[in-house]
Amino acid sequence: MSIINEALKKAQTEKGSPALRGPVAPVQLIGREMEYERKKSKVNWGPVFILSVLLLITAPLIAPIFSTPFRNEARLFSYETMPGDSRKAQFAVEEAPRQMAPPAPVARPLFDAAGALRPALHLDGIVFSPNDQSYCLINGKILKSGDKIQGAELVRIAPQQVTLSYQGEKFVLAPEPAN
Numbered sequence: 762m763s764i765i766n767e768a769l770k771k772a773q774t775e776k777g778s779p780a781l782r783g784p785v786a787p788v789q790l791i792g793r794e795m796e797y798e799r800k801k802s803k804v805n806w807g808p809v810f811i812l813s814v815l816l817l818i819t820a821p822l823i824a825p826i827f828s829t830p831f832r833n834e835a836r837l838f839s840y841e842t843m844p845g846d847s848r849k850a851q852f853a854v855e856e857a858p859r860q861m862a863p864p865a866p867v868a869r870p871l872f873d874a875a876g877a878l879r880p881a882l883h884l885d886g887i888v889f890s891p892n893d894q895s896y897c898l899i900n901g902k903i904l905k906s907g908d909k910i911q912g913a914e915l916v917r918i919a920p921q922q923v924t925l926s927y928q929g930e931k932f933v934l935a936p937e938p939a940n
Contacts, residue, residue: 879913879932880913880927881900882899882910882925882934883899884898884899884923884934884935885899885900885901885936887920887922887936889919889920895918897918897923899915899934905918912928913925913927914927916931921935922934923935
């Protein structure tokens with residue numbers, strides 16, 4: 762190796778190369794300088810990232826405060842800007858003569874409203890006697906003619922049915938047949 766080094770030194774001195782005139786820098790020193798330069802040029806991206814995210818989030822929120830509307834919203838629906846003739850021609854509608862409609866049929870109720878408001882009564886049995894000694898069993902209570910149950914008055918007791926009056930309306934209860 763020493764032969765090669767001596768030959769190189771001789772060749773450089775003959776050519777007059779300036780590389781050997783000064784001190785030769787060791788390889789390790791060059792490595793440290795390069796490493797030191799990298800640390801100088803390194804940028805801390807953490808704060809830059811946080812600032813950019815904050816800017817992207819707050820920009821749409823702050824922008825409407827500093828901007829002005831480009832249209833006058835009151836004039837958007839104004840018809841003064843349209844000429845009258847073209848507007849009438851644009852929306853021309855021909856109306857047909859109106860015919861008299863037949864009168865609407867009388868509406869029948871879908872259900873008996875008074876029946877829906879009646880109290881829930883169940884006739885359990887009748888004991889009939891021709892001389893006003895009849896009585897009946899409604900909702901587990903023994904009643905005679907003229908008695909009241911849940912606001913309904915017992916009007917008449919017949920052999921197979923009972924007539925009651927509730928708010929001026931009369932209705933009939935019959936016992937359910939035994940199975």
